[in-house]
Structure formats: C-alpha cells, structure tokens
Amino acid sequence: MTGALKGIRILDLTRVWSGPLAGRILADLGAEVIQVSGRVTVPRADYPPEVAKILAVFPDNEPGERPWNRTSANNDFHRNKLGITLELNTPEGVELFKRFVKISDVVLENYSPRVMPNFGLDYPSLSQINPAIILCSMPGYGSTGPYRDWVSYGTNLDPASGLASLMGYPGEEAHMSGNAYPDPIAALHAAGAILTALFHQRRTGKGQFIDLSQAESATSLIGEAVLGYTLNGKIPPRLGNRHPSQAPHGCYKCEGEDKWVAIAVSTDEEWAALCHVMESPELIDDQRFADSAGRCENQDAIDERIEAWTSQRPHHEAMRLLQEAGVPAGAVLDAAELFANEHLSERDFFWEIDHPEVGLRKYVALPMKFSKTPVQKTAWESITNMFSQKSWGFPKMRSPSSNKRALSATSQLIREIASTIAAFEFKERSRNGLY
Amino acid sequence: MQALEGIKVLDLSQLVSGSYCAKLLGALGAEIIKIETPARGDQARNAGPFLEDTPHPERSALFLYLNTNKKGITLNLETEAGVNIFKVLLKDADVLIENFKPGYMPGLGLGYETLEKINSSLVMVSVTDFGQTGPYKDYKGGRLVANALSGYMYINGNPEREPLAGGGEQPAYQGGLHAYAGIMAALISRETTGQGQYIDVSIMECMASIHQFTINRYVYSGKIQNRIGNRYMYSHPTTIYPCKDGYVSISPSMDEQAERMLLLMEMPHLLEDPRFETGFHRLAHAEEFDELVKPWFLERSKEEIVKLCQEWRVPAAYVNNVADLLDDEQYKARHYWVMLDHPETGMRPYAGPPFKMSETPTEYERAPLLGEHNDEIYLGRLGLSRDELEKLRENGVV
CATH class of the missing domain: 3.30.1540.10 (formyl-coa transferase, domain 3)
Known part of the structure; x- marks a missing residue:
C-alpha cells in the first residue's frame, strides 16, 4: 500500500508556514515534493544563546553548526520532502528550474506576485515548457487587485480577514490568534485546490494556474457571519467564550496553575446533568435558569457556581465527570498535555521520525486516516540514494542546504544540481518505459 | 468545463464540517445531493443568524452559506424504505460525506463495510469531533470543546485571564477543509486503482495539527507556549x-x-x-x-x-x-463576494471559494429549500411514480 499521490511530482518554492504546510500535506499524501530553497530562505547561522532560547525551535536550544537543519519548523514542514538549493535569481538557476518543470506536475509558491514574473517563471512561461503543469500562487491578498503587492503575514491577515473581529474578551478590542491562524487555513485551501487541479489534469492532460488569496481563505471560514450581518444588520459582538443563545458556555478555572476546563451546555438536559454532577440539584428548580434564555441572562451567577466546583478539581477530572454525565466539556490542554493525551496517543497522532541532525523526534500527524492509501509516516526511500549528493546529502527529511558553500551558485553546485536533475529525468523516462 | 464535472456526491452532513467540504466540491463542479431529515432538516437551519433575527428554517445564514451549489432532498434514514432508497442513490455515487456520531451509520446498516459492497469505488468520509476510535470517541464535542482539547485555545488570549476560543466555527471548518483535501486525494488515487476508500477525520486532530509550532517547540526544547495577549511570540510590534x-x-x-x-x-x-x-x-x-x-x-x-x-x-x-469586509477594495476588485438571490432572503453577498482556477471555473447557486429537489431526484433520477413518492411522504420517509 502506498500513499494516494504516488507518482505526482511537486516543486515547492514556498517559505515560512502557509506554503510549506501545503506542500507537506501533499508530501504526507505520497507525492514526491521537492523543496527548492535559495540563499534568502535559509535561516541565519548565528543565534546568540538568549535568542535561541526565545525561539525554542532547536533541540535543547542548541542551533548547532547547521541551524537550518535543526529547526523544528523546517524539519516538520519539510518532512517527506526532498530538499535542494537553487538560486532562481541567476540565469543558470532558472534554466535548471525549467528542466524540473518539464518533468513535474505542480509548482507551488508563496512569493509576492511580482517575483515569479521577475524570474521569468510566470504561468504562461511554465505552461509553454509543460502544458500539464499546475502553478499555485498563494500571496497574502491574491495575484490581482489593489493590494496584490502588499507585504503581509498571517498575523496581519488575522485582523484583515475579519477573523480577529470575532475573537476577544467581551466588550474589548479584536484579538489576534496566538499562532497566525490564517496560515494553516490558506495551506489547507491550497492543498485542496492543487488536488482538484491534479484530478482535472489526470483526466484531461491540462495544467492550470491557481490564484489563491490567503486573506480570502480566512474570510471564507466566517462566511456565515458576513452573510448574517446582511440579514440582521448586526455586527457580531465579541463574547469571549460565551454563546449568543446558549448557557452556560465558558472556560472555567480548575485546580492548579493556569488550568481550565471548557463547558458548553446547549440543552436543558445537559444543564440538569451539569447540576447533578456539581451536586447542586436545587439549581435545576431555580426558575431563573429554567431555559436557555434565562441561563444566558443570569450567566454570571451560574458561572460563579460552576467555577466554585471546577476550581476544586483537576481539569481532566472535571472533563471526565461531565462527559460521563453527557455534558460537553473539554480540558484546555497545553503543549505538554496535548503531547501526553491518551486519546491522541491511541489514535497514533504523534509520528516518530528520525533525522540525521536532530535524531528521533515526534511530530503531529496529517489528521486523515485513509483505509487504502495510508499517509506517509516516515520519509520515503529516496531516489537521491542512487546518486552522489555531496552538498545536500541526507535523503531523509532534508531541510534546505547542508553547508554554506552550497548556498552560492558556484559552477560546482550547478554541476551537482544538473546531475541530480538528470537523475530525475532518468527516473521519469524509466517510468515511461523508455529505458 | 469545471474540474469536478461528473463527480456525484451525497452529503448527509449536519451543521458545518461536512457541509463546508461538500460546498467546495459543489463550487468546483461536482453534483451535490444534500440529504436532510424530512420536516426538521439540517440543524444548521435552526442556528442563526437569521433574517431580521427571526428563526426560520429557510432564513439561516449558517445554512444558506454552507449549502450553496447543492440539490436538496429529504429522506428519513431511520426507516427501512429510507435506507433502501439511500442504497440506490449510493450505487452511482462517487463520494459520501457524513458527520454523525461514530456508530450511527453502522447502526443504520450503512457502515463503510456495507456500502463498499454496494459500490466499491465509493470514497466515504466521516468527520467527527474525535474520530472513529479512541477513548474520547463518544464524548460530546462542539466548538468550545474542540478549541480546548486541541490545545488551540490555551495559546489564545491574555496570560492573566482565561484562554479564548477562536471566532466563529473554526474547528468544524478545519474538519471540512481536511475532508476536502482527503476526498480529492482519494479521487486521484481512484483514477489509477479504481478503488474507493474510507477516510476518518477527527476535528480535535485537525485543530491540534494546525498550531504545531506549539508542539514542535515543546518536543524540541521543552517550551510550553503560553498566551501572550494581542502580540506574537517572536517579535514586537506584531x-x-x-x-x-x-x-x-x-x-x-x-x-x-x-x-x-x-x-x-x-x-x-x-x-x-x-x-x-x-x-x-x-x-x-x-x-x-x-x-x-x-x-x-x-x-x-x-x-x-x-x-x-x-x-x-x-x-x-x-x-x-x-x-x-463587504466594502474592502481588494475583495471587490477580485469579485470575491458573489451575489445570490434566494426566495426567502433576497439578493445577498456570499463569500466565494478563496481561489480562482484559470481553466476550470467555480460556479455558484443558492442553497436549496428543504426538499426542493425531491421531484427531480426521486421522479427524474430514480424513476419513482408520483403515487409512490406520495406514499413515501405519507409514511414519513420523504
């Protein structure tokens, strides 16, 4: 059994998070994804210890000699990919890239929209080389329109997309997510769009250009709120963790430091069950709390009673007691608790992957379980084993480059990359039965 | 030509996750048949916001937005006749999307093992709060619980105050997005193998996998990321x-x-x-x-x-x-808002798919009224007579 996308080759030019995650999803699904990095995309090499500690991305906060091979983000986002370095701002680099395009299915990039045309690598040029090629561009605001050249990060798109306007403490300002959430939203849409184009390509032999906007990706996940505004004329207020028509609905303090449990009651039955678990059956008969409307109105009083109960016990215990009684509840997990979570462990959510420069580490799964085409859990058997890989040697989970020499487009490097492209071309012809 | 022309999808989804997935497939050209319970319909019809804040099953923004590009029929799967009709519809379907509690479909005799025998090329996806297996599988989920158990909420908000859930229905949308990618991968694989398959998507895992910086940093350096307010963990001023x-x-x-x-x-x-x-x-x-x-x-x-x-x-x-957002120059210039007319709510702007494909356009149609396409599907597609359909109606099957 092999991954669903076996036989599909993808050139991934992306940086930061949104693009590399999109590429990684496709790699996890079994595509052959070649991460193409240039000098500017490789992180700097000199991290003072205090900076390394703030970043917290290196094993034991040690950047090592080749920090680009030791950052957790790189090793996660580039897992299951092959890594090469190639300078697209040199004519030789562009020529080599075009040879790759000829034998690939997809080019994925998240530069600002001027960059690919500047390289001479816009969609018309690529499609001339290979009419079946799919180019997916995913700049912040899309490839057209007045903001097309704006610089932006996920942290900007959070407020720009409207997402932040729906998050925040009651009556306070719009609140950004803690993790630049628009990035993974764009990644998932990009992966889906590329797969859709690949499906069409398999059927017709035709490639196409996908123009994805990261801002629009995020707004699409609050489409009902925008439509809703046109129906009732109301801008949704920020409610913290409360619900406009259901109560109690919130996040309650538990025993221990910064421990919380979320409780979301949506029916009278769940309310009664909650009262029983809290051993406060008198609340069930309290007329103020008899229905959702009443409970919403008197939520402060209810919250006080709930917190008096939750604060006496660990969050996991509160969750278990409530769930066993049929009340929707969830412990608010931090990274360590998530990592130790019994449910996630039993479902094999953490994958252990070996890497030559950081050793055996755990990473989150691609969260889809396929019955017939399981996702790639570890780096695949790389075809680069067939060839000498002096400057970018490790086949498994390769992050950009392995040494500084490889970062310059010297003639030596070009020769090596050329020989590797020849290897890919050889593989392609073999597959087509030409050898 | 649209990208998914000829692909037939049965959408049994309630609320957000499966519905968003099917909505995207519909915009890309697949034929979506949304199957709702007679009389009651998708729970999204009872969730607001509503036109003029007055609850009405045809005037819910949540339902209207999440069910564009679908045909709507009603069918009671909790009747024998309903199950049989469903099996006939399934024979030539390519994709089945459902987001019931684990065990519900097998309980109706509609588990993947059974359906696979009727149609071996079927791609079936189940999107649930916690997945089909594991100790939490029968737990009650929902937006707030998923925010909590996925670790997503812990990093949002002010460090001295309670963690904040993300705005809107983010966990369910993430479930739908992952299901969309999973279905497309399975359809591509099917082009070669002819075989369908089953995909199990857990919303808790989807949410836990998209803030992996937190987990990566913990695994690599033991750092537990905390809330940081309206700032960002790496630099200021963000x-x-x-x-x-x-x-x-x-x-x-x-x-x-x-x-x-x-x-x-x-x-x-x-x-x-x-x-x-x-x-x-x-x-x-x-x-x-x-x-x-x-x-x-x-x-x-x-x-x-x-x-x-x-x-x-x-x-x-x-x-x-x-x-x-509705006035934003960039969104206007890119024709992101699509105006759709609906008999109950009139002409309104709908957020489009956030990507444009040069060769295979996306198209838009308003969401169906409850049972709007019953005649088309039952009479036209399945060849039932008017009498037979009337009888099914009387028996509460349709």
Whole structure:
C-alpha cells in the first residue's frame, strides 16, 4: 500500500508556514515534493544563546553548526520532502528550474506576485515548457487587485480577514490568534485546490494556474457571519467564550496553575446533568435558569457556581465527570498535555521520525486516516540514494542546504544540481518505459 | 468545463464540517445531493443568524452559506424504505460525506463495510469531533470543546485571564477543509486503482495539527507556549494599535521592516535604544515601546497608516469587521463576494471559494429549500411514480 499521490511530482518554492504546510500535506499524501530553497530562505547561522532560547525551535536550544537543519519548523514542514538549493535569481538557476518543470506536475509558491514574473517563471512561461503543469500562487491578498503587492503575514491577515473581529474578551478590542491562524487555513485551501487541479489534469492532460488569496481563505471560514450581518444588520459582538443563545458556555478555572476546563451546555438536559454532577440539584428548580434564555441572562451567577466546583478539581477530572454525565466539556490542554493525551496517543497522532541532525523526534500527524492509501509516516526511500549528493546529502527529511558553500551558485553546485536533475529525468523516462 | 464535472456526491452532513467540504466540491463542479431529515432538516437551519433575527428554517445564514451549489432532498434514514432508497442513490455515487456520531451509520446498516459492497469505488468520509476510535470517541464535542482539547485555545488570549476560543466555527471548518483535501486525494488515487476508500477525520486532530509550532517547540526544547495577549511570540510590534478612526494591524517581524517602520514614523532614535534593538528586545520591553509609538498612531487614520506602511514595505493591514469586509477594495476588485438571490432572503453577498482556477471555473447557486429537489431526484433520477413518492411522504420517509 502506498500513499494516494504516488507518482505526482511537486516543486515547492514556498517559505515560512502557509506554503510549506501545503506542500507537506501533499508530501504526507505520497507525492514526491521537492523543496527548492535559495540563499534568502535559509535561516541565519548565528543565534546568540538568549535568542535561541526565545525561539525554542532547536533541540535543547542548541542551533548547532547547521541551524537550518535543526529547526523544528523546517524539519516538520519539510518532512517527506526532498530538499535542494537553487538560486532562481541567476540565469543558470532558472534554466535548471525549467528542466524540473518539464518533468513535474505542480509548482507551488508563496512569493509576492511580482517575483515569479521577475524570474521569468510566470504561468504562461511554465505552461509553454509543460502544458500539464499546475502553478499555485498563494500571496497574502491574491495575484490581482489593489493590494496584490502588499507585504503581509498571517498575523496581519488575522485582523484583515475579519477573523480577529470575532475573537476577544467581551466588550474589548479584536484579538489576534496566538499562532497566525490564517496560515494553516490558506495551506489547507491550497492543498485542496492543487488536488482538484491534479484530478482535472489526470483526466484531461491540462495544467492550470491557481490564484489563491490567503486573506480570502480566512474570510471564507466566517462566511456565515458576513452573510448574517446582511440579514440582521448586526455586527457580531465579541463574547469571549460565551454563546449568543446558549448557557452556560465558558472556560472555567480548575485546580492548579493556569488550568481550565471548557463547558458548553446547549440543552436543558445537559444543564440538569451539569447540576447533578456539581451536586447542586436545587439549581435545576431555580426558575431563573429554567431555559436557555434565562441561563444566558443570569450567566454570571451560574458561572460563579460552576467555577466554585471546577476550581476544586483537576481539569481532566472535571472533563471526565461531565462527559460521563453527557455534558460537553473539554480540558484546555497545553503543549505538554496535548503531547501526553491518551486519546491522541491511541489514535497514533504523534509520528516518530528520525533525522540525521536532530535524531528521533515526534511530530503531529496529517489528521486523515485513509483505509487504502495510508499517509506517509516516515520519509520515503529516496531516489537521491542512487546518486552522489555531496552538498545536500541526507535523503531523509532534508531541510534546505547542508553547508554554506552550497548556498552560492558556484559552477560546482550547478554541476551537482544538473546531475541530480538528470537523475530525475532518468527516473521519469524509466517510468515511461523508455529505458 | 469545471474540474469536478461528473463527480456525484451525497452529503448527509449536519451543521458545518461536512457541509463546508461538500460546498467546495459543489463550487468546483461536482453534483451535490444534500440529504436532510424530512420536516426538521439540517440543524444548521435552526442556528442563526437569521433574517431580521427571526428563526426560520429557510432564513439561516449558517445554512444558506454552507449549502450553496447543492440539490436538496429529504429522506428519513431511520426507516427501512429510507435506507433502501439511500442504497440506490449510493450505487452511482462517487463520494459520501457524513458527520454523525461514530456508530450511527453502522447502526443504520450503512457502515463503510456495507456500502463498499454496494459500490466499491465509493470514497466515504466521516468527520467527527474525535474520530472513529479512541477513548474520547463518544464524548460530546462542539466548538468550545474542540478549541480546548486541541490545545488551540490555551495559546489564545491574555496570560492573566482565561484562554479564548477562536471566532466563529473554526474547528468544524478545519474538519471540512481536511475532508476536502482527503476526498480529492482519494479521487486521484481512484483514477489509477479504481478503488474507493474510507477516510476518518477527527476535528480535535485537525485543530491540534494546525498550531504545531506549539508542539514542535515543546518536543524540541521543552517550551510550553503560553498566551501572550494581542502580540506574537517572536517579535514586537506584531500587534493591533488603536488609531485616529479605529485600529490597525502591523507586524514588522523582520528587523529591517521594523527599522523602516521607525524611519517612516520619524523615530529613528528608538533604533539606538538598547531596549528596542531587535524584535526580541522590543518584545521584552513591549509596554515601553508601545507607550512611545502609540501617539503616532492615534494622530493618523487607518488608511493613512496602512498605505504609508505599505509604501515603505512594512507589513500593515486593516482591522476589519464583517461590515468592513463587504466594502474592502481588494475583495471587490477580485469579485470575491458573489451575489445570490434566494426566495426567502433576497439578493445577498456570499463569500466565494478563496481561489480562482484559470481553466476550470467555480460556479455558484443558492442553497436549496428543504426538499426542493425531491421531484427531480426521486421522479427524474430514480424513476419513482408520483403515487409512490406520495406514499413515501405519507409514511414519513420523504
């Protein structure tokens, strides 16, 4: 059994998070994804210890000699990919890239929209080389329109997309997510769009250009709120963790430091069950709390009673007691608790992957379980084993480059990359039965 | 030609997750048959916001938005006749999307093992709160619980206050998005093998996998990321500042961007201050930094600030609410809002798919009324007679 996308080759030019995650999803699904990095995309090499500690991305906060091979983000986002370095701002680099395009299915990039045309690598040029090629561009605001050249990060798109306007403490300002959430939203849409184009390509032999906007990706996940505004004329207020028509609905303090449990009651039955678990059956008969409307109105009083109960016990215990009684509840997990979570462990959510420069580490799964085409859990058997890989040697989970020499487009490097492209071309012809 | 022309999808979804997935497939050209319970319909019809705030099953924004490009039929799967009719529909379906509790479909005799025997090329996806297996599989989920158990909520909000859930229905949408990618991968694989398959998507896992920085950092260095307020963990100022007429978002996360920002603000002396030397230093002294720069923002309008910053290539953006989004120049220029007419709610703007495909256009049709396409599917497609359909209606099957 092999991954669903076996036989599909993808050139991934992306940086930061949104693009590399999109590429990684496709790699996890079994595509052959070649991460193409240039000098500017490789992180700097000199991290003072205090900076390394703030970043917290290196094993034991040690950047090592080749920090680009030791950052957790790189090793996660580039897992299951092959890594090469190639300078697209040199004519030789562009020529080599075009040879790759000829034998690939997809080019994925998240530069600002001027960059690919500047390289001479816009969609018309690529499609001339290979009419079946799919180019997916995913700049912040899309490839057209007045903001097309704006610089932006996920942290900007959070407020720009409207997402932040729906998050925040009651009556306070719009609140950004803690993790630049628009990035993974764009990644998932990009992966889906590329797969859709690949499906069409398999059927017709035709490639196409996908123009994805990261801002629009995020707004699409609050489409009902925008439509809703046109129906009732109301801008949704920020409610913290409360619900406009259901109560109690919130996040309650538990025993221990910064421990919380979320409780979301949506029916009278769940309310009664909650009262029983809290051993406060008198609340069930309290007329103020008899229905959702009443409970919403008197939520402060209810919250006080709930917190008096939750604060006496660990969050996991509160969750278990409530769930066993049929009340929707969830412990608010931090990274360590998530990592130790019994449910996630039993479902094999953490994958252990070996890497030559950081050793055996755990990473989150691609969260889809396929019955017939399981996702790639570890780096695949790389075809680069067939060839000498002096400057970018490790086949498994390769992050950009392995040494500084490889970062310059010297003639030596070009020769090596050329020989590797020849290897890919050889593989392609073999597959087509030409050898 | 649309990308998914000829692909037939049965959508049994309630609320958000499966419905968003099917909506995307529909916009890309697949034929979606949304199957709802007679009389009651999808629970999304009972969730607001509603036209003029008055509950009505045909006037819910949640339902209307999530069910564009679908045909709507009613069918009671909790009857024998309903199950049989469903099996006939399934014979030539390519995809089945459902988001019932684990065990519900097998309980109806409609588990994947059974359906696979009727149609071996079927791709079936189940999107549930916790997946089909594991100790939490029968737990009750939902938006807030998923925010909590996925670890997503712990990192959102103010460190001294309670964690904050994300806005809207983010966990369910993530489930739908992953299901969309999973279905497409399975359809591509099927082109070669002819075989369908089953895909199990857990919303808790989807949410836990998309803030993996937190997990990566814990695994690599033992760091437990905490809440940091309206800031970002790596550099400052990545934040929202109040300005003359509202708020602006700025995030000069590279030091050269921050330098350009201070130059354009005519505050280059701050660059000399050791407290503000790098993004990390500024983060450690964020309050002091904010005190110094806030007046500059308060004297200027959001448009002035965003445009000036962008001229200097400093990442800045508007802080939009749902009303602002409809007026946004960029969205207008890209025709992101699609106007759709609906008999109960009139002409309204709908958010389109956030990508444009050069060869295979996306198309839009309004959501179906409850049972709107019963005649078309039952009489036209399945060849039932009017009498037979009437009888099914009387027996509560349709």
